[in-house]
Amino acid sequence: MSDNRLEGLLHLFVFPPKMTVLSIAENRFWGTASSVCKIRGGILNFLDLSDNLLSGHLPNCFMHLRKLLILNLAGNNFTGKIPSSFGSLSQLHTLNLCWLKYLRILDLSANNISGTIPQCFNNFTAMAQKGDLFNGFIGSNYTDSYVYDYDDTQEFVNDATVIMKGRELEYGKYLGLLKIINLASNKLTGKVPSEISSLLEMVVLNISRNKLIGEIPQMIGQLKQLQSLDMSKNQFSNEIPSSMSELHFLSDLDLSYNNLSGKIPSGTQLQSFDAVDFTGNWALCGPPLPNKCPGEETPNQSDQPTDHDGYEDNEKDGDEFEKWFFAAAGFGFFVGFWGICGPLLFKSSWRGAYFLFLDNMKDWLYATKLAMCMKRLRRKF
Incomplete structure (x- = not known):
């Protein structure tokens, strides 16, 4: 029934x-x-x-x-x-x-x-x-x-x-x-x-x-005939046993949402699975996950092969020029600022002369502007 x-x-x-x-x-x-x-x-x-x-x-x-x-x-x-x-x-x-x-x-x-x-x-x-x-x-x-x-x-x-x-x-x-x-x-x-x-x-x-x-049993690699392994959504911890790399017939794997940590055993078919099969393990690292393990060195850009060596040389020269340019600009600003403002701060006679000059300049600009306005009025009338 x-x-x-x-x-x-x-x-x-x-x-x-x-x-x-x-x-x-x-x-x-x-x-x-x-x-x-x-x-x-x-x-x-x-x-x-x-x-x-x-x-x-x-x-x-x-x-x-x-x-x-x-x-x-x-x-x-x-x-x-x-x-x-x-x-x-x-x-x-x-x-x-x-x-x-x-x-x-x-x-x-x-x-x-x-x-x-x-x-x-x-x-x-x-x-x-x-x-x-x-x-x-x-x-x-x-x-x-x-x-x-x-x-x-x-x-x-x-x-x-x-x-x-x-x-x-x-x-x-x-x-x-x-x-x-x-x-x-x-x-x-x-x-x-x-x-x-x-x-x-x-x-x-x-x-x-x-x-x-x-832990996941350390000798799980003995299960040579295993084709499907699902241990997801538990609370397993510590590293993935290296013996898991010996499961050569494994075609379906899900270890997601546990507390696994460390590097996923490399050089094995574990890297052929999707990252989603390992997601939810915050301390897990290494391929196929995008996050790298601590201590792994990232190759320098100059060490990577390229077919445009001349372009890389020009890019390197441009970077050197930018470094020197900003260094010179900063030094010039420092010298110019303290070269002018320094004496005004520490020498009273220079401050008096400076402010008198500014006052005279203001009067001259005011008189010049007033004369120009009067000239325009005469033309109009």
């Missing part, structure tokens, strides 16, 4: 017995997820509650769904910590938590999950080793073959989607093709555990829009 406009309290939902597939994604159901625990028989394989209005804590009763392969809870308003009882879902392929060695896609994005990222991520064997521990796709040779007798299970798995490189993509039949962790848009705190660097075959890591702190 996914992708409709259904709404209402999920608790009132009537679930038929022995259900193996339930998908009510992209509707407007609200309430808690505990009502799903009313499904009897424990043979549910596929549960998709994503993109609804569900809230509250994740129920412990999910531990009874021991045959669950795929659980999608993204795009709701769940709060609190993930119950440790989820670890009993030993056959789960898509969720989170420790000891789920077949796990390939962990998508808990766009919820309100709090707490820290578990340190036991290194137990995700399928993300750490090459090959596909789960042979083939749904419906192939797996020990619990009875799980796949329900034909529609295959269709629901094929229609599942993940967020990769900022786009929603269908990952199709082969679960082993993508190994993804998406914890974006939650309320996770604390540091990113160093154990995450052991997931050597991980393709996408998105932990953006949380409240994570501390």
